[in-house]
Amino acid sequence: MTRDFSQPGRSALYTSQAAVATSHPLAAQTALDVLRRGGNAVDAGIAAVALLGIVEPQMTGIGGDCFALYLPAGASEPIALNGSGRAPMAASLDWYQSRGMTQIDPYSAHSVTTPGAVAAWCRLLADHGTRGLDELLQPAIEVAERGHPVAPRVAFDWARDEHLLRDPVAAELFLHHGRAPSAGVLHRQPRMAETLRTIARHGWAGFYEGWVAEDIVQRLRAGGGLHTLDDLAATQPEVVRPIATDYRDHRVYECPPNGQGLGVLMMLNVLSGLDLDEGAISEADRIHLLAEVSKLAYAHRDALFADTSHAHVPVDELLSNDWAAMQRRALCMDSTRPPVIWPEVAHKDTVYVCVVDRDGNALSLINSIFHSFGSTLVAPRSGVLLQNRGAGFSLQSAHPNAIAPGKRPLHTIIPGMLMKNGRLAAPFGVMGGQYQATGHVALLSNVLDRGMDPQAALDAPRSFAFGDELDLEFSQPAWLDAELSRRGHRITRSGQPIGGGQMIVVDQDRGLLISGSDPRKDGCALGY
Incomplete structure (x- = not known):
């Protein structure tokens, strides 16, 4: 996808040797200095x-x-x-x-x-x-x-x-x-x-x-x-060994629980059976699908994710084809559905x-x-x-994330790594507290489904379904409010930027590093 140079924005950074992307220019410059030395x-x-x-x-x-x-x-x-x-x-x-x-x-x-x-x-x-x-x-x-x-x-x-x-x-x-x-x-x-x-x-x-x-x-x-x-x-x-799943002929790696990276892989597994290419679905459909898979992944996260040295987290079951297929069948494009915990595994700023x-x-x-x-x-x-x-931490006795001596709590922060054919394709990450799991999925879909470079993928307008609200950034067109409300979403326009992020795409065939840094922050990508 070619950038429209008549519109505000900035190009992705193209370098051939090394690259760094951070949320603050002084940090990016510091990292670049270390690399040059x-x-x-x-x-x-x-x-x-x-x-x-x-x-x-x-x-x-x-x-x-x-x-x-x-x-x-x-x-x-x-x-x-x-x-x-x-x-x-x-x-x-x-x-x-x-x-x-x-x-x-x-x-x-x-x-x-x-x-x-x-x-x-x-x-x-x-x-x-x-x-x-x-x-x-x-x-x-x-x-x-x-x-x-x-x-x-x-x-x-x-x-x-x-x-x-x-x-x-x-x-x-x-x-x-x-x-x-x-x-x-x-x-x-x-x-x-x-x-x-x-x-x-x-x-x-x-x-x-x-x-x-x-x-x-x-x-x-x-x-x-x-x-x-x-x-x-x-x-x-x-x-620890990372957890992973396949999406659009790439391998996506995340850290295992106590982080929420498992939720990213769960959402990708559901979406992998759908056509999300640019032009294949409307923007309203895209936002709706992301909201629905976010709700189901976050429901499982809040019920099941915890420090695996203190509690059993059914990682294999949640990454199974059966779980993804069941959730995919439950999706409805015209209405919202409450998320359902799979009965086989049910349990009663950055x-x-x-x-x-x-x-x-x-x-x-x-x-x-x-x-x-x-x-x-x-x-x-x-x-x-x-x-x-x-x-x-939870203070409920039966909850897997209940506090205990020496236990780690559920974490929202998650780094990501993308590979293709056993080779590096991109380190990536999204900031923004609870948004991060949804943010990983949206960023990867922008790149792998829609053909965006990392800067365009980070620039793209965002949405986030959390709790009982679907928050849209002001850059999302106004007509979406009525269409998404019709499907059952409670729309908010908080006016706050949703998250941040960085990504360095590695083009192995051309020997290129293509980098982006989120415009919602002060930072930049630098390299040589």
Whole structure:
């Protein structure tokens, strides 16, 4: 599909050696600098994501978690890394239930699981990197120390959510005279600079032991949390085998649960039996189908997905042809249907970076503190803003995602990797909390069904069916409201951009890297 150059927009980036795509230009430039100095995809990705924790503090940081898919050049399958944190060892379900709690307050110390990001970065570098944290954290340290002009989209998010920053330390560090900084205002994080220096010197131990760990635990204990220094010291990522399915002669890889990547593969399996080529169906049909398969996948996610070391998740059954065929038969183009859990298995905010280096190594990396500004709790000396992934736990005894000591909660963040004929086709990812699974499907369909390049696929108007609403971006034509309402959807136009994303398509035959970065963010794709 050729871009209409008479319309606003930008072209995909074409390069031949290496490429990176991130949600902030400073992070993209940092990654490109690492690549030009001879670093590989992992080196560049870690340098970029560390910087994103400074320039997009509402989205990510070292107080959050990380998942990654890494494909070494020539490998036939990516390596998956689960860098999500765990509940404290004292966090028994009985403890919460005996206090009359029915859910975890997302802005309480109980919502904070042990941050897994730094441990994940250390493992990735130890296994696959060529540079050390002492070198790769320097750009983030320098920007935290000297400050940076706040980018426009970051300023938009910051102003929208400034009311969340009620914690005195958070207000001190992230508000300027009581208000969110506007675009162009210089923002500094000197405490974070010192913390990153400690991690640069001591690696894993610089975060999970010593004064930084003590600062985090003291802050959480002061807020009633059950965390201990032993909980932090036990934090390690886990290398796991990815899960996958086939779609349009490609192989799509995702991390297994406790993430929601399984939902992506479930939706693709249903859609694989339908003709979604450009011109084959109307835009209303396309949005309707995406909404219906999203609802069914998310219903299964909320009922069944959990930490597989603590609960059984029926991955094989949910990826079976029988499950996909049953759901496909239940689809109706003229009306909405409530999602039905298959009886055989029934049970009663983020940054993304992708890099391909000159040797053909590919990294798909996602890092998050969950809600905007996470739990909003900040460790005062270190300046670490803590995520609130524990809010995703259930406090229902029979639920597979019920909180338990050392358990990981259901996660929304999911990196993706696309392959064709056993070769790299694209690292890709979508940001946006709950939207991410739907976003992966929409992005892949835009590329594989509609023939869009990655930039056009990311530019395309979005929709998201979640709860009992179908939200349409304002760029969607107005006539869709009446047509989709007729089919039973409750339409909203929230005015908020839906998600973000990046993708690097690898054209193996021509030796090209074709990259895109979401216009809903401040970032860009760069390469050489």
